[in-house]
Amino acid sequence: MHFLASLSKPKTAARSHFLAALLDYCMNKVLIIALLLCVNIGMAQEMQDLEAVLTEAEQLFSARKFTETLAFLQNRHSDFEQADSATYARFLGSLGRTYFQIGKYQEAIQSYLEALKIREKVLGKEHPTYAMTLDNLGVLHSRMGDFAQTEKFLLEAKTIRGNVLGIDNPAYMRTLDNLAVLYTRMGDFSQAETYYLEIKNIREELLGKENHDYSTTVNNLGVLYTRMGDYNKAITILLDAKEIRELVLDREHPDYATTLMNLGLAYRNMGDYYQAEKYYLEVKTIREKVLGKEHPDYAVFLINMGMLYGYLGDYQRMETYYLEAKVIREKILGTEHPEYANSLNVLGELYSHTGDFSRAETLLLEAKSIREKIFGREHPEYATSLNNLGLLYNRMGDYSRAETYHLEAKNIRQNILGMENPYFASSLNNLGMLYLRMGDYAKAETYLLEAKIIRQKTLGQIHPSYANSLNNLGVLYLLTEDFSQAQAMKTEADSLTWLQVENNFSFISERQRALFWDANKDRLEMTYFHVFTNPTPEITAHAYDNALFTKGLLMRTTNGIRDAIHSSGDDELIAQYEQLGSVRRSISALQSAASPNHSMIATLETRADSLDKALTVASAAFRDFSQDVAMRWSDVRDVLNEDEAAIDFVHFRFFDKNRATDTVFYAAMVMKNNGTDAACHVSTTPVWIPLFNENSLQTLVSRPNYDVEEHIAALYAGAKGDSLYMLCSGIICVIK
Numbered sequence: 048m049h050f051l052a053s054l055s056k057p058k059t060a061a062r063s064h065f066l067a068a069l070l071d072y073c074m075n076k077v078l079i080i081a082l083l084l085c086v087n088i089g090m091a092q093e094m095q096d097l098e099a100v101l102t103e104a105e106q107l108f109s110a111r112k113f114t115e116t117l118a119f120l121q122n123r124h125s126d127f128e129q130a131d132s133a134t135y136a137r138f139l140g141s142l143g144r145t146y147f148q149i150g151k152y153q154e155a156i157q158s159y160l161e162a163l164k165i166r167e168k169v170l171g172k173e174h175p176t177y178a179m180t181l182d183n184l185g186v187l188h189s190r191m192g193d194f195a196q197t198e199k200f201l202l203e204a205k206t207i208r209g210n211v212l213g214i215d216n217p218a219y220m221r222t223l224d225n226l227a228v229l230y231t232r233m234g235d236f237s238q239a240e241t242y243y244l245e246i247k248n249i250r251e252e253l254l255g256k257e258n259h260d261y262s263t264t265v266n267n268l269g270v271l272y273t274r275m276g277d278y279n280k281a282i283t284i285l286l287d288a289k290e291i292r293e294l295v296l297d298r299e300h301p302d303y304a305t306t307l308m309n310l311g312l313a314y315r316n317m318g319d320y321y322q323a324e325k326y327y328l329e330v331k332t333i334r335e336k337v338l339g340k341e342h343p344d345y346a347v348f349l350i351n352m353g354m355l356y357g358y359l360g361d362y363q364r365m366e367t368y369y370l371e372a373k374v375i376r377e378k379i380l381g382t383e384h385p386e387y388a389n390s391l392n393v394l395g396e397l398y399s400h401t402g403d404f405s406r407a408e409t410l411l412l413e414a415k416s417i418r419e420k421i422f423g424r425e426h427p428e429y430a431t432s433l434n435n436l437g438l439l440y441n442r443m444g445d446y447s448r449a450e451t452y453h454l455e456a457k458n459i460r461q462n463i464l465g466m467e468n469p470y471f472a473s474s475l476n477n478l479g480m481l482y483l484r485m486g487d488y489a490k491a492e493t494y495l496l497e498a499k500i501i502r503q504k505t506l507g508q509i510h511p512s513y514a515n516s517l518n519n520l521g522v523l524y525l526l527t528e529d530f531s532q533a534q535a536m537k538t539e540a541d542s543l544t545w546l547q548v549e550n551n552f553s554f555i556s557e558r559q560r561a562l563f564w565d566a567n568k569d570r571l572e573m574t575y576f577h578v579f580t581n582p583t584p585e586i587t588a589h590a591y592d593n594a595l596f597t598k599g600l601l602m603r604t605t606n607g608i609r610d611a612i613h614s615s616g617d618d619e620l621i622a623q624y625e626q627l628g629s630v631r632r633s634i635s636a637l638q639s640a641a642s643p644n645h646s647m648i649a650t651l652e653t654r655a656d657s658l659d660k661a662l663t664v665a666s667a668a669f670r671d672f673s674q675d676v677a678m679r680w681s682d683v684r685d686v687l688n689e690d691e692a693a694i695d696f697v698h699f700r701f702f703d704k705n706r707a708t709d710t711v712f713y714a715a716m717v718m719k720n721n722g723t724d725a726a727c728h729v730s731t732t733p734v735w736i737p738l739f740n741e742n743s744l745q746t747l748v749s750r751p752n753y754d755v756e757e758h759i760a761a762l763y764a765g766a767k768g769d770s771l772y773m774l775c776s777g778i779i780c781v782i783k
Contacts, residue, residue, distance in 0.1 A: 097123075097130055097138075104141050111342070113148040114381075120145060136165040143183065150384035150421055152191050159184045175218065178207035182222050189229050190385075192426030194463060201226050215253055217260065220246050227267065232427070234468030234505070236275045243268045259302070262291040266306050273309065274469075276506030278317040285310045301344065304333040308351060315355055318511060318547040327352050343379055343386060346372040350393060360565050362401055367649065369394050385428065388417040392432060399439040411436050427470065430459040434474060441481050453478045469512065472501035476512075480519055488527050495520050514543035518570055521577070522702075530581040537577050538589050544570050545596055571597060575699035579712065582735040591680040591716050591733040594695045627658040680718060680733055687720040694718075695733075698741075711741035 100123050107116040120142050127138040143158035163180045170177055185200035201222055208219040223242045230239035243264060250261040269285035272278075285306060292303045311326035327348065334345045353368030373390035380386055395410035415432035422429055437452035457474035464471055479494030499516035506512055517540035524533035548567055571593055578590045612624045634651045637643055683693050694717050701710040715736045 097127060097134055100126070101137060101141060104145075108141070108145060108148075111148075113145055116145045117142075117149060132165050132169050136162045136169070139165070140180065140183070143187075147187055147190070149380065150386075152187060152421060155187055156184070156191075159187065173207060173211060175208065175211055178204045178211070178222075179218070181207070182218075182225060185222075185229075186225055189225070189232065192422055192428070192463060194229060194233050197229050198226075201229065215249060220249060220260075224264070224267065227271070231271050231274055232464075234464045234471075236271065236505075239271055240268075243271060257291060257295055259292070259295050262288050262295065262306075263302070265291065266302075266309060269306075269313070270309050273313045273316060276316075276469075276510050278313050278507075281313045282310065282317075285313060299333050299337050301334070301337060304330045304337075304344075307333075308348065311351065311355075315351075315358065316510070318509075320355060320359055323355055327355060341375055341379060343376065346375040346379075346386065346390075349375070350389070353393070357397065360567070362397060365397060366394070369397060383417060383420065385418070385421055388414045388421070388428070388432075391417070392435060395439075396435050399435065399442060402442075404439060404443050407439050408436075411439060425459060425463065427460065427463055430456045430463075430470070430474075433459070434477065437477060437481070441477075441484065446481060446485050449481055450478075453481060467501055467505060469502065469505050472498045472505070473512070475501070476516060476519065479523075483519070483523055483526070488523060491523055492520075492527075495523060509543060509546070511543075511547065514540050514547075517543070518573070522573070525577060525580055528581075530583065530586075533577060533581070534583065534586045534589075537574060537586070541571065541574055541589070541593060572699045573702060575697055575712075575714065576702045578735050579699070579714065579737065584732040587716065587735045588680050588732045590697075590735070591683075591695065591718065594697055594716065595678045595680065595683070623658060627655060630655045630658065684718055684720050684731065687718065689720060692717055692719045696738075701740075713738040713741070 100119075104116055104120055107119060120138070124138075124142075127135050130138075139158045139162035143155045143162065146152070146155035146158060159180060163177070163184065166174065166177045166180055181200045181204035185197045185204060188194075188200060189197040205219070205222045205226065208216060208222055212219055223246050227239045227242035227246070230236070230242065247261070247264045247268060250258065250264055254261050265284055266288040269281045269288060272281035272284060275281075289303070289306045289310065292300065292306055296303050307326045307330045311323045311330065314320070314326065315323035330348050331352070334342065334348055338344055349368045349372035353365045353372070356362075356368065357365040369390065373387070373394065376384065376387040376390050391410045391414035395407045395414060398404070398407035398410065411432060415429070415436065418426065418429045418432055433452045433456035437449045437456060440446070440449035440452065453474060457471070457478060460468065460471040460474050475494045476498035479491045479498060482488075482491040482494065495516065499513070499520060502510065502513045502516050517536045521533050521536035521540060524530070524536060544567060574586075574590050574593045578586050612620050630651055634648055634655065637648050637651070687693060694715055696713065696715050698711055698713045701708045701712060715738060716733045717736060718733045720731065
């Protein structure tokens with residue numbers, strides 16, 4: 048026992064050491080496992096924290112709080128740099144799209160490129176997420192005006208998505224959408240149409256027509272046809288999109304409002320300002336209610352509404368809308384955002400057009416500076432700034448500086464948009480008019496003819512820009528004494544002007560009719576200058592038609608509407624007319640106050656315009672409108688007896704190279720229906736008889752003891768038929 052006991056002692060000690068070592072080993076293992084568990088738990092918690100950051104950033108972004116989103120993400124940048132690659136790439140994607148929204152495009156590109164590099168390494172180049180990053184880079188480069196890079200990124204994304212996801216996948220169709228937008232911006236309308244039609248067919252087959260995504264494709268196709276100048280087709284398609292969106296969304300959804308805005312734009316470009324205003328006002332109601340009056344999309348509405356009133360010649364209201372949009376964009380987006388630069392640009396255009404050159408120059412130069420900083424010098428919007436500065440300096444008579452800006456704008460547009468693009472045509476037209484002012488008629492003709500051809504091809508022959516080209520060429524050929532060409536251009540241009548005026552004059556208010564007429568009268572007045580320069584029977588007959596059109600138009604005046612309303616027997620209509628009178632008296636009282644309430648005046652003017660339009664449309668005064676303006680010189684001739692003459696007196700300003708001067712001339716156009724008068728050479732077409740300029744008339748009537756009214760009464764007393772004409776002829780001879 049003692050022996051055994053003595054032997055067991057060391058064994059027990061060894062066992063103890065073994066057990067102690069084992070315990071120590073196990074404890075270390077437990078500690079390591081516990082430590083690993085803690086690390087994993089910590090990493091999991093950190094991942095949850097980072098996910099929470101991305102979720103919160105998404106919520107801020109969705110609420111369009113882009114500045115707050117950017118600050119929030121930037122504060123956590125270092126945390127994400129320590130995260131795994133996939134999470135950091137997601138962070139960079141969120142950062143990139145936020146930079147995009149606030150107009151920091153270079154920073155956005157850097158974020159997306161870094162994310163692309165990570166995803167290529169981690170996921171490979173055939174992964175949908177890699178393709179998504181390519182798509183985002185394509186959209187960003189499109190906004191930057193780098194169309195070559197845009198096409199490269201989007202085509203690669205299209206290939207990956209088509210191969211991996213299939214052509215019926217929504218992501219693949221989004222890339223096709225972005226390609227179509229790209230080709231639309233580049234002016235490659237045929238390629239854009241191809242993509243839109245492909246998307247439309249796929250979505251119609253997979254989703255049916257009563258689907259939001261399908262309606263988006265239809266909407267975008269309508270926008271394309273508007274850009275192409277095919278307005279009837281655009282309107283048909285956009286009305287389809289409107290009907291679908293009204294069904295699958297509701298009448299207050301932002302996308303429904305977008306389709307209404309696009310319809311308004313199509314009608315505006317078509318010259319149907321009544322329909323344009325109707326849709327724009329509905330957009331106003333929706334966006335004001337759903338988004339509020341401090342939202343960037345509401346500012347877009349204001350810009351479009353302002354442009355509409357500019358087309359109507361209502362520059363005061365145009366300015367009001369533009370200024371409101373500028374305030375919103377400055378507050379929400381900041382002063383280094385493309386949309387803020389757009390506000391500066393359109394205001395500068397307005398002031399340039401209305402002769403406030405100093406204010407125009409300040410705004411246009413600031414817009415140019417912002418666009419150069421954001422986009423660089425090879426971008427369509429930078430070219431727009433150059434173009435508008437060129438127009439400004441042309442109006443100011445600084446032809447050298449105007450030429451520099453116009454040539455740079457033309458070259459940028461040619462490089463980026465191509466030579467069959469309406470914006471490129473605009474640059475050609477503006478250069479042509481500049482060279483016309485400079486007296487370089489050969490250069491002017493080259494540019495103006497090329498602009499006309501492009502506009503005819505891309506916009507169509509009823510577009511206002513095409514009519515503008517015709518008018519400009521008419522002036523050029525008049526100055527170069529190519530009277531046959533001048534007449535052909537002018538008569539076609541006038542027919543388009545008549546169409547535009549006729550389509551819009553009968554729905555707008557009295558105040559807007561006056562403004563619209565002021566905005567359009569120069570083009571019609573120029574016709575008399577054509578006759579003054581070269582009075583052929585053909586252009587004189589056209590001028591007589593012009594005079595009849597003008598008189599038929601202006602016959603529908605306030606008195607005509609008033610008389611029609613009071614004789615209608617419609618108590619409700621009469622009450623509305625009386626209400627209009629009350630509102631106008633209130634406006635007059637407010638305007639006469641020592642401290643006019645401009646806000647209230649503006650509100651009442653809007654109310655007065657609305658009432659006036661409704662009364663105009665409802666009254667009988669415009670029911671025979673088309674008959675009044677359709678009368679031509681031959682209609683007048685055919686109702687005259689052989690011993691009668693019809694005389695139209697007209698006055699017009701002398702034009703100096705397409706610009707009206709302050710010199711006013713008077714003339715008579717005489718129509719008879721008895722062949723040729725040997726004494727006065729009156730033919731069966733109207734005869735143009737120049738009278739005098741206004742200064743001569745003022746000299747005549749300002750003589751001492753000269754009673755103008757008495758002389759007029761004596762002039763016409765007892766005059767009938769030929770005697771009236773001969774009496775006028777005698778006076779002409781005396782003045783000559």
